[in-house]
Amino acid sequence: MWTMPEICVSMRQMSSESPTYSPLYRQIKSLLVQALEAGEWHPGEVIPSEMELATRFNVSQGTVRKAIDELASENLLLRRQGKGTFVATHNDPRAFFRFLRLVPLSGDIEPSRSVPIECWRAKAGTEAARVLDLKVGDAIVIVRRVLEFAGKPVVADEIYLPGETFAALTLEMMEESRESLYTLFESRFGVRMVRAVERLRAVAADRASAELLHVAEGSPLLSVERISYTYGDKPVEWRRGLYLTHDHCYLNELG
Amino acid sequence: MWTMPEICVSMRQMSSESPTYSPLYRQIKSLLVQALEAGEWHPGEVIPSEMELATRFNVSQGTVRKAIDELASENLLLRRQGKGTFVATHNDPRAFFRFLRLVPLSGDIEPSRSVPIECWRAKAGTEAARVLDLKVGDAIVIVRRVLEFAGKPVVADEIYLPGETFAALTLEMMEESRESLYTLFESRFGVRMVRAVERLRAVAADRASAELLHVAEGSPLLSVERISYTYGDKPVEWRRGLYLTHDHCYLNELG
DNA sequence: GAGTGGTCTAGACCACTGC
DNA sequence: CAGTGGTCTAGACCACTCG
Structure with missing residues (x-):
């Protein structure tokens, strides 16, 4: 109370x-x-x-x-x-596009689906520890998943989460959930992403990503590295996405 | 008055x-x-x-x-x-980074320089006309330039402007000016860019861009297409930049 | 009609700048 | 010191929602 x-x-x-x-x-x-x-x-x-x-x-x-x-x-x-x-809640179409600035080139609205692939435990290395404000060796959870638009894979994500908060996270949980990942985090773990910083670069697809996204190895992909924060600017997610920008683009408004 | x-x-x-x-x-x-x-x-x-x-x-x-x-x-x-x-004015370091979200991976601050390459007149095609709210065949000005950071080419821009407003724009004007392009537009043409929309994709370098940026043809580049607006949401610039993201990244805050 | 956020006002006082 | 934007208050009224 x-x-x-x-x-x-x-x-x-x-x-x-x-x-x-x-x-x-x-x-x-x-x-x-x-x-x-x-x-x-x-x-x-x-x-x-x-x-x-x-x-x-x-x-x-x-x-x-x-x-x-x-x-x-x-x-x-x-x-x-x-x-x-x-x-505010992530269970809201507006919030969805606030954190995923990917739109189809055609302008049509496409149904999206998150396909979880792997979810495992590990210990934080120096970089993950620095980014997530943990100690080296602290528990972390790593998730790999693919985002599909109109049935085709468009984003391959690798997500690092602090192990303590997300200890209960499982692949099944994500498979069963029809909500977005952030909605799941909010409803099941009480963690609400409030703001994020993204760093974008163009990279060549490595073999693993090329397979996931059904493109040739070496194809240009948009690399989006994101750090998300909750209340009080506490970092709670480190994510790297590889975006296939053949039929989609990353939309950004400069105010 | x-x-x-x-x-x-x-x-x-x-x-x-x-x-x-x-x-x-x-x-x-x-x-x-x-x-x-x-x-x-x-x-x-x-x-x-x-x-x-x-x-x-x-x-x-x-x-x-x-x-x-x-x-x-x-x-x-x-x-x-x-x-x-x-x-507000573009003659201000804060305004500079509002419209060029490129930062060095190292975090150091680097001096930048705009190197104008070409500037010529043309007639608007269907796409330029649509984007700039002109009629097909209306006069436009096209500028090509390279942005250098720490003496190295990092961005290759191609810029489309409405010919009527920018009739007096010349290569010499841009070469002589030590200000940013937007500062020049503001002080010499009375046009203040107020907001912009950018569409980002990853692409492979064509031969011309590869030469300008000193990279191999086919290297992944970040394509940034921008439409800029003045007061009253009037579009006044259409620009496509190819960013070399080897030592730099495009930084974006998601609020 | 009651309750909510949204607008508008008028006046007092505080914090910052520059003469 | 006077002048600027910044804060805080109290009260009136408007627009929207819902029972």
């Missing part, structure tokens, strides 16, 4: 003098993130109304509003006029 | 009944965009203070603030506390 932190008043006056000044609405924002992280409200659920939160935190509605505004713009929350504010 | 539109009061009451209702702050926002588009304030300049604008438009400071907030988040304006609000 969640208990109300009673620090609002003491927080407020850390103005002027303090070297770590942050405005009230950011403190509220961080309290909301803590509540999300602690699982006070689950993905897809409504959170209390702005007025209720304002009463709880002893601030005005406008201050809560500004905190929620930022969280909504970071896609942690979702506002729906007349209904309330909801915890 | 700019004249004050006097429609605020009439605009305000298009509530309830109207099918095209938009809140007051969005109407203010669109007036500000019109002013930017009309060249009322130039890139790098301060715009009037929030209070002044509020008086002009007969709204409260808060409403102007919300309009400016959105424009700042879209990178059209730049707020600086204590100094004022400025028209």
Whole structure:
């Protein structure tokens, strides 16, 4: 159960003098993130109304509003006029394309399917440990899978996960699930990916990938290396995908 | 000279009944965009203070603030506390990396140089016409250039521009300019790129590109096709770049 | 109609910049 | 010091949803 932190008043006056000044609405924002992280409200659920939160935190509605505004713009929350504010979830077509920027060249919408291939345990090497913020030798889980669009293989993924959190992950679990991987992680492991960084390069297909994607060895593939983070910028996934960009392209908006 | 539109009061009451209702702050926002588009304030300049604008438009400071907030988040304006609000400009290192998401794998910062190669006039084909919103046969300007990092060629670009706007563009102009291409477009042609969409694929190097980038024919290259837009979502540039991703990668943040 | 988020206002005060 | 953007408040009203 969640208990109300009673620090609002003491927080407020850390103005002027303090070297770590942050405005009230950011403190509220961080309290909301803590509540999300602690699982006070689950993905897809409504959170209390702005007025209720304002009463709880002893601030005005406008201050809560500004905190929620930022969280909504970071896609942690979702506002729906007349209904309330909801915890964002990956179980939502919009979230799907936020993290998989692959679109068919034809523009048509294609059904996609995730085909898990392998899932095994290993110990973190120096690079996996660095990326996932673990110690060398810590347990990790490695998953290999293929993503199909319109029945054809388009992406070959290799995914590294911290072993502690994902100890229970099995191939069967992924095979049975009709949801996306991130939806599975969210519903079964309580891990919600919040943001990610991708590094893209063009590479030549090695033999294994060439077989998985049904192309000739040496064909150009788009290599997408991704590090995903949950609440508090904690890295929880390291993934390398090889994308076949013959009939698809990686779409990116530069704001 | 700019004249004050006097429609605020009439605009305000298009509530309830109207099918095209938009809140007051969005109407203010669109007036500000019109002013930017009309060249009322130039890139790098301060715009009037929030209070002044509020008086002009007969709204409260808060409403102007919300309009400016959105424009700042879209990178059209730049707020600086204590100094004022400025028209965003490409003559700024931050803007540079917003539109060129290429970073060295080593992490070091490398000096870049644009080497223009060719610049010629042509008539728009069906595809160029469609993308640039022109008629087939309309004049276009085509530029080829190479981007070097640390003295080595990394990007080969082919750039299509509407001929009318860029009639005066010459190779010499680009050679003499030490600014980025977008800075040149902004200062010499009054065209500010505001947003862009990129489509990425992995391709094999053809002979021409292989020579430009000093790699073997058939090497995997990252193909980046970009359409850039100015104010009002008007397309003004169509560009295809081939990126050598041996020592660099395309960095993308998924929010 | 009651409840939610969304807009708009007016006024007070704070933090930063530059003269 | 005056002027700018940034925060915070309180209250009114609008638009949307649902029972």
